Amino acid sequence: MLGHLSETIDRCLNRSDFFDEINRFFESSSLKGETPAINLYQEDDNTVAVVELPGFKKDDINVEVKGTQFRVYGKRELNYPDQSSARLLERNAVKFDRTIKLNNEVDHEKITAEYKDGILKVVLPTKESEKAKQILIS
């Protein structure tokens, strides 16, 4: 649908640079700005937080959970060779600190986190006392 829209606009204006701008806006990866994006998923009784953090160092990523507050913060530096000149710069050095409210209290002992291929994945198991229980009707 988006392609159709861009195509239409492109036809109307017949300007490919404008078209390119639209493409850029919709198709750029989420780390275009300074703030990494977070997705939350439900997997069985766990909440799974997924954060896109390409090119970060594991030690520069921090995760904290307090009550229902999920906090992730960190930084990405751009380590480019000293004797180099920039020809195109679209990526940013990033420093961020984000907190998101979870639906359930989390069992702190069971939280696990992994960082792979530039994706941080944190599994946040729901506290036993907060899990829905099936009640038998007699």
Added chain:
Amino acid sequence: MTEKNLQENNAEQTSENSVALNFFRPAADILETEKDLLLYLDMPGVSKERVEIKLEKDILSIEGRINDQKEERLKPLYREFRTGNYKRSFTLSKAIDQKKIKAKLEEGMLVVTLPKSPDQKPKQILVN
């Protein structure tokens, strides 16, 4: 030596729009050193086996595929980003030694090293 050595291939992108719909355009940095052009691309979620770098004529095309099967069984609760594959292409000038192009993937960041052809490197001229 100018940025003309590595130019984004916009023409192709426009003509391939219908195909490119499912692809994100990864953010890129290009740096030039004395010996190389260095291309950095953000492609979170892409593993080494899923990167395809092709060089056809003078067009360097880069494609990265994510493993989206992993997320299929997850039920979305809150969404700030969409996941998808990545694709972007660049036009190389003759000044790049195409046989010596190298690439590595560091935590979702692809680094492509494009060595300049020997005759393009600055030469020290001795003055007698």
